[in-house]
Amino acid sequence: MYYLRNFLLGSIFFALTTSVFAQNGTVIGTVITSTYDKISDANVYLDETKWAISDMDGFFEIEAIPAGTYIITISKVGFITQKQTIVLSSDETINLEIILEAQVYQNGTAVVTATRSLQDVENVPISVDIISESDIQNSAANSLKDILLEQAGISLSPGEDKAIQIQGFESDYTLILIDGQPLIGRVRGAFDVSRINTANIQQVEIVKGPSSALWGSDALAGVINIITKKPTQDFSGSAFTEIGSRTTYNGGADISINKNKFSGSAGFSADGSDGFDLSDQEFGNNQNPYDNLTFNSSIGYQFSELTSLSFTGRYFKNNFAGQTLASIQGQSIAVDENGWQDDLSFQLQFDTSPFSRFNTKAILYSTRYEDYAETIFDDPTEEDIINSNLQGLDRAEVQNNYVWLNNHITTFGFGATKEFVNAERYQGRRNQEGSFIFAQHQFLFGEKFNLTTGARLDNHSSYNSYLSPKISSKYDLSDNLSFRVSWGKGFKAPDLRTLYLNFDNAGSSYRVFGVENIGAQLDQLELNGAISQYFRNPTSLNTLDPEYSTALNVGVSYQLLSDQIKGKVNLFRNNAQNLIEAIEVARLNDNSGIYGYVNINEARTQGVEAEQRFLIHNDLSLTLGYQYLEAVELTSDTLTVIENGSVVQKEVSSDVPLAKRPKHSGSIRLYYQEPIFDTQISLRGILKSDYFYNDDNANKKADDGEFTDSYSIWNISITKQFDGGIRTQIGANNLFNHTDSEFLRYQPGTTFFTKITFEF
Amino acid sequence: MRRQLLTLFILTTIFFGACSSDSSDDPTFTGEFVTASNFQAGLNGSYTFYDLNSNSAVTDSNSSAWDLAFTDDGRGGLSIRINNGTSGPGNGGAIVLDVDINDVTEVPSDDQFTVDSESALAITSAPNITGSWFVYTGQSSAPNFAILPKDPHTILLRTGEGDYARLEILSYYEGNPDTSTPVFADLRTRPAGGFYAFRFEVLD
Numbered sequence: 001m002y003y004l005r006n007f008l009l010g011s012i013f014f015a016l017t018t019s020v021f022a023q024n025g026t027v028i029g030t031v032i033t034s035t036y037d038k039i040s041d042a043n044v045y046l047d048e049t050k051w052a053i054s055d056m057d058g059f060f061e062i063e064a065i066p067a068g069t070y071i072i073t074i075s076k077v078g079f080i081t082q083k084q085t086i087v088l089s090s091d092e093t094i095n096l097e098i099i100l101e102a103q104v105y106q107n108g109t110a111v112v113t114a115t116r117s118l119q120d121v122e123n124v125p126i127s128v129d130i131i132s133e134s135d136i137q138n139s140a141a142n143s144l145k146d147i148l149l150e151q152a153g154i155s156l157s158p159g160e161d162k163a164i165q166i167q168g169f170e171s172d173y174t175l176i177l178i179d180g181q182p183l184i185g186r187v188r189g190a191f192d193v194s195r196i197n198t199a200n201i202q203q204v205e206i207v208k209g210p211s212s213a214l215w216g217s218d219a220l221a222g223v224i225n226i227i228t229k230k231p232t233q234d235f236s237g238s239a240f241t242e243i244g245s246r247t248t249y250n251g252g253a254d255i256s257i258n259k260n261k262f263s264g265s266a267g268f269s270a271d272g273s274d275g276f277d278l279s280d281q282e283f284g285n286n287q288n289p290y291d292n293l294t295f296n297s298s299i300g301y302q303f304s305e306l307t308s309l310s311f312t313g314r315y316f317k318n319n320f321a322g323q324t325l326a327s328i329q330g331q332s333i334a335v336d337e338n339g340w341q342d343d344l345s346f347q348l349q350f351d352t353s354p355f356s357r358f359n360t361k362a363i364l365y366s367t368r369y370e371d372y373a374e375t376i377f378d379d380p381t382e383e384d385i386i387n388s389n390l391q392g393l394d395r396a397e398v399q400n401n402y403v404w405l406n407n408h409i410t411t412f413g414f415g416a417t418k419e420f421v422n423a424e425r426y427q428g429r430r431n432q433e434g435s436f437i438f439a440q441h442q443f444l445f446g447e448k449f450n451l452t453t454g455a456r457l458d459n460h461s462s463y464n465s466y467l468s469p470k471i472s473s474k475y476d477l478s479d480n481l482s483f484r485v486s487w488g489k490g491f492k493a494p495d496l497r498t499l500y501l502n503f504d505n506a507g508s509s510y511r512v513f514g515v516e517n518i519g520a521q522l523d524q525l526e527l528n529g530a531i532s533q534y535f536r537n538p539t540s541l542n543t544l545d546p547e548y549s550t551a552l553n554v555g556v557s558y559q560l561l562s563d564q565i566k567g568k569v570n571l572f573r574n575n576a577q578n579l580i581e582a583i584e585v586a587r588l589n590d591n592s593g594i595y596g597y598v599n600i601n602e603a604r605t606q607g608v609e610a611e612q613r614f615l616i617h618n619d620l621s622l623t624l625g626y627q628y629l630e631a632v633e634l635t636s637d638t639l640t641v642i643e644n645g646s647v648v649q650k651e652v653s654s655d656v657p658l659a660k661r662p663k664h665s666g667s668i669r670l671y672y673q674e675p676i677f678d679t680q681i682s683l684r685g686i687l688k689s690d691y692f693y694n695d696d697n698a699n700k701k702a703d704d705g706e707f708t709d710s711y712s713i714w715n716i717s718i719t720k721q722f723d724g725g726i727r728t729q730i731g732a733n734n735l736f737n738h739t740d741s742e743f744l745r746y747q748p749g750t751t752f753f754t755k756i757t758f759e760f
Numbered sequence: 761m762r763r764q765l766l767t768l769f770i771l772t773t774i775f776f777g778a779c780s781s782d783s784s785d786d787p788t789f790t791g792e793f794v795t796a797s798n799f800q801a802g803l804n805g806s807y808t809f810y811d812l813n814s815n816s817a818v819t820d821s822n823s824s825a826w827d828l829a830f831t832d833d834g835r836g837g838l839s840i841r842i843n844n845g846t847s848g849p850g851n852g853g854a855i856v857l858d859v860d861i862n863d864v865t866e867v868p869s870d871d872q873f874t875v876d877s878e879s880a881l882a883i884t885s886a887p888n889i890t891g892s893w894f895v896y897t898g899q900s901s902a903p904n905f906a907i908l909p910k911d912p913h914t915i916l917l918r919t920g921e922g923d924y925a926r927l928e929i930l931s932y933y934e935g936n937p938d939t940s941t942p943v944f945a946d947l948r949t950r951p952a953g954g955f956y957a958f959r960f961e962v963l964d
Contacts, residue, residue: 584887595898641859647855696939697940742942
């Protein structure tokens with residue numbers, strides 16, 4: 001290499017080449033922040049052959065460099081990597097002043113979910129999808145549900161209204177975090193993502209594939225981490241209001257300061273709708289009228305450059321009103337049903353760097369979720385039905401990062417969690433305790449290759465402890481082409497139903513018991529002589545293991561024509577085991593069934609995710625997303641057949657397609673900076689192929705009559721920015737009014753809206 | 761590959777079945793099915809009786825004329841009895857197979873048939889297990905709490921009079937409804953249970 005480069009550069013002075021070798025140049029420099037603070041421990045690479053580290057004064061020096069043209073790369077964790085080209089002649093000393101910008105959440109360039117430290121999304125070894133603030137702004141989406149839906153790899157589970165699927169797994173298997181801490185309050189395992197108003201969101205990070213090695217339980221299919229806005233300017237604020245069809249409304253305001261050493265913010269948002277009903281024949285609304293209210297606030301104090309303390313709080317409340325059917329003396333009668341759900345969370349975070357290259361973060365997190373529903377009868381002799389459920393989670397955790405001299409990063413942490421649930425259906429209060437420890441090391445081999453290994457051990461009072469490893473790697477073949485490979489395990493703890501359910505309804509022909517209850521219940525029934533037949537060994541029903549998945553993701557990302565064409569493709573395969581299902585474990589003399597939960601099922605999902613962005617013109621960009629998905633459950637059956645004239649039993653295993661998962665999903669996002677009226681037009685499409693909806697005849701096959709139609713939903717919004725921080729938007733969601741009362745129960749018809757935002 | 765093997769197996773079975781019946785002059789199934797529909801089971805411990813040969817209901821339980829007896833408790837508890845053992849004076853017997861009815865071409869020897877006993881019925885009343893002819897969907901899969909005939913299944917019967925028959929239950933619900941409709945899924949609009957539809961062919 002030296003020879004070639006020197007040959008090209010110094011061909012005129014060919015005779016002098018030998019002396020160029022003898023008299024080498026030097027590069028010295030200082031690394032500073034934009035406010036002229038010195039940056040120590042920055043790594044300086046010269047064409048990957050030589051490197052140095054900046055000292056306490058930000059100073060570095062690289063000597064004995066042959067004359068030539070070099071790319072010098074300066075990087076430090078927490079800062080945006082800088083590259084410069086230098087031309088060095090022999091005997092020359094070049095003095096550089098290098099300003100590194102701090103890495104912040106901006107335009108979706110930095111992520112925390114991949115490695116638990118804020119890093120450039122281009123550098124992390126796993127593929128992270130980012131929904132940036134401007135994506136949210138342009139779409140004028142009200143809730144997290146609306147923006148997640150516009151991602152190709154995310155589907156809404158058609159049955160469970162507002163729950164999402166990732167890589168073919170139901171909502172139960174995706175961990176939802178807000179600033180790195182889990183949100184609680186799942187209904188039958190499903191997390192209602194419409195609970196999150198977009199108003200305070202800085203960006204949403206989506207990691208697909210198992211991430212339990214960093215994040216623990218529930219991160220089996222992936223993690224969605226909602227990053228909230230932090231005060232960055234001296235004084236800023238905003239207010240917005242939006243109205244739309246069906247009395248849909250959304251409004252809010254916030255204010256934040258960041259001055260001297262103090263920062264703080266406070267804001268609220270309120271949204272709601274009259275709901276909608278797609279079918280007159282079916283009882284009730286597809287969406288009941290509701291009102292949501294969210295408050296959030298934060299206070300922070302910077303004791304020194306190295307030490308800070310912050311406190312954030314969030315409160316959410318949803319009210320709904322509707323009707324339900326109740327059975328009164330054998331008759332179905334419509335009655336009013338009202339209720340609410342709320343959640344509250346606090347997070348106290350202490351950051352410090354006791355010595356160079358080491359920083360530590362201690363977090364106390366506490367959250368509560370409650371839902372309440374009451375069914376009110378006109379008839380005073382009927383007792384009103386009240387269902388309430390209170391859940392809580394408290395967690396203390398410590399996370400440490402150490403950056404080695406060679407820029408390797410070691411992350412390790414530990415913590416403890418207390419959880420409880422208090423609900424009548426779970427016979428009062430139930431407590432759980434857990435603890436965890438995790439460690440991760442990021443190796444850097446030059447600039448092109450990095451490797452991250454990590455593992456986490458979770459201990460828990462209600463299931464057997466679980467170790468989740470993960471290894472991931474990124475290799476840059478060139479500046480425009482990178483490969484990523486990751487292998488890891490993810491797990492999901494048995495949920496509340498599977499542990500504590502005690503469904504023993506006299507009027508129905510079945511009973512369901514969680515593992516904590518079923519032993520005693522079966523013993524009692526056995527004593528009464530009520531059991532006619534066991535389908536399972538009753539002693540095997542008293543414990544559950546976590547469900548887990550082992551997954552491989554292989555991806556490539558590329559850019560062509562200097563950023564104008566940018567894309568990534570990821571192949572994934574998940575093997576899920578120990579999946580928990582309620583099966584009939586015994587039958588009583590009166591022919592009613594007893595259901596219990598067992599680790600029985602295995603499933604496999606595999607497919608391809610791809611995203612392709614075209615910057616057609618400075619004013620026009622097109623982003624296409626695509627997901628191909630195969631999801632099957634692996635079952636084993638004993639069949640009775642006749643062979644050679646005798647009746648024999650044969651073990652047959654087969655793949656049963658998992659329902660409600662479109663094979664092909666697509667997304668289209670077109671963004672146009674229209675010049676005549678100076679507006680921004682954003683058109684987004686969601687496309688789903690036809691899919692197997694339900695095994696209506698229970699034959700474990702996807703029959704012709706069991707498929708839905710394919711469909712697409714289109715949303716448009718037009719934004720005009722005025723001077724003085726005023727932004728107006730109009731738009732329509734579900735532009736072509738596609739509705740389907742049978743299979744798309746959550747999708748309302750066309751919703752027109754208009755929104756005004758004021759920012760200062 | 762598995763499918764090809766299965767096809768090969770079926771073809772071989774048919775071939776050998778055909779050979780053996782040719783050589784011994786046994787009667788063979790021709791594929792001419794008789795269909796019965798909306799045959800209502802007796803309620804709350806009472807039974808209704810069906811004779812395949814005459815394709816009609818019979819009332820005299822104390823004879824070998826009937827082949828199948830049905831009862832239902834109205835909440836998903838069902839029993840089907842055959843005319844033998846503890847259930848009747850006839851020569852009945854049954855084998856429940858997980859095989860498509862068109863592929864059941866041979867009749868195994870009599871000792872392979874089960875008869876009703878105190879502890880178990882030849883056609884088991886338990887769902888979802890090996891040897892049962894139906895699936896009970898329960899609470900976890902839609903349509904909920906439905907009794908759906910297994911696909912495939914065939915009940916090989918020895919009738920009360922000792923003839924052989926192959927039989928497939930098509931539906932447990934009145935009017936043999938499409939189970940994929942919202943009307944069926946909704947428990948309030950679902951047709952009544954205990955009304956059997958089945959098709960069968962008697963060897964004679």
